[in-house]
Amino acid sequence: MVVAVKVLNLQTRGASKSFMSECKALRAIRHRNLLKILTICSSVDFHGNEFKALVYEFMANGNLGNWLHQVGVGDHEQLEERRNLKLIQRLDISTDIASALQYLHCGCESTIIHGDLKPSNVLLDDEMMAHIGDFGLAKIISTVSSDVAQVQSNSVAIRGTVGYVAPEYGMGDLASTLGDVYSFGILLLEIFTGKKPTDEMFEDHLNLHNFVKNALPDRVMEIVDPFILLEHNRRSWIKDCIVSILRIGIVCSMESPTNRMEMGSVISQLRKIKNTYMNEGLNHD
Template sequence: MFQRLKIAIDIAHAIEYLHYGTDSTIVHSDLKPSNILLDHDLTAHVGDFGLAKIISSILPVHESSSSITIKGTIGYVAPEYSTSYMVSIQGDVYSYGILLLEMFTKKRPTDEAFSDRINLHNFVSNALPDHVMEIVDPFIQTEHGMNSNKIKDCLASVLSIAVACSRTVPRDRISMKDVVIELRKIRDVLYR
């Protein structure tokens, strides 16, 4: 739990920096597990910027050239990218949310258990908060035991953030700035 949360915070910091850390906004556009690199200290780094787009600070952050074809990885790419060629920071937030859901449930968004009616987002959303221990990676349960209310509450909070990131409507998603703030709060609770 602790190491996963640290990795989640590292990734959130990186995406927050891309979105807000420079004069131009950078949209990664292909955030997925295979684009997360871990160094020898298990510090996470975001890699593979082949699909990244730099959006001028003059334009609103949701706009880009309409001649660009949006590509990404099925299961991680934001749903609005299938109907629009506009890249956005909200698309990265969606992908981050799916990545976070996968990290803590050990279920891929393309898992054959999911169909048109249920997806990874809905699977987790339906379990929150009371049934969180039924859907998390079983290793987390054995690592910390089922009786830790603090762990259950923190897992429910992390997964709630992931659900807030992976909402279908882009404007309903939490910002990466808020993700970083909330994940830090959870980390602080865990280390008390």
């Protein structure tokens, strides 16, 4: 069996025993869109330092980031040669991610906050179903690192990743499910525009959220990922579908946490959009 091993970078000796109980709790969590933790290793290396690792099931199609942004390939001249995500796959992957977050937030005994949702943490299996990895990792790290050992594990200061981290975290707010919703919103916009939130075009007051918001609804076909336009030559009928998807991303990535959508609403809206898309597709074939 092929597996993936994540070794935690530990600078400290005497890491807390709660690592084991934290990991065992995560191992017990089961959802089709969460990366399955097969086992955990907790030992000591040859320097006498703690060695801790998580063993995951292996995902044959790698991470979403590599599908959205293939390094070293030109923007337009080699579009045809690049492996490509179809619009329906993007919709399914987005729904998979939302379903996993909904489960972490509402379906477990205690709320689990991901805290670092980004394309590289979304893994794709051989059927292109999405699985979120690194869920609960902030909590695990807090149990094995002495400098945050004093912090209660349910109020871990989550650093997140630039571009995806909710603005309120920068003001010292504690991690929350609404912070994950923000990251999801940014990720959704990235999946359908092909633009990273850290793209060099975003400076001053322009960011991915505003870039998309300013283009809706009339200029949406100018900002959508070129692959989606290639796939749909008679493209007028997909415009409404794209606008609806990007509107979800806009609401999820609102600056004020209270204005963001709940994941349950996101899932039902994405499913509705998919049904409309499939029906429209049948009408236009």
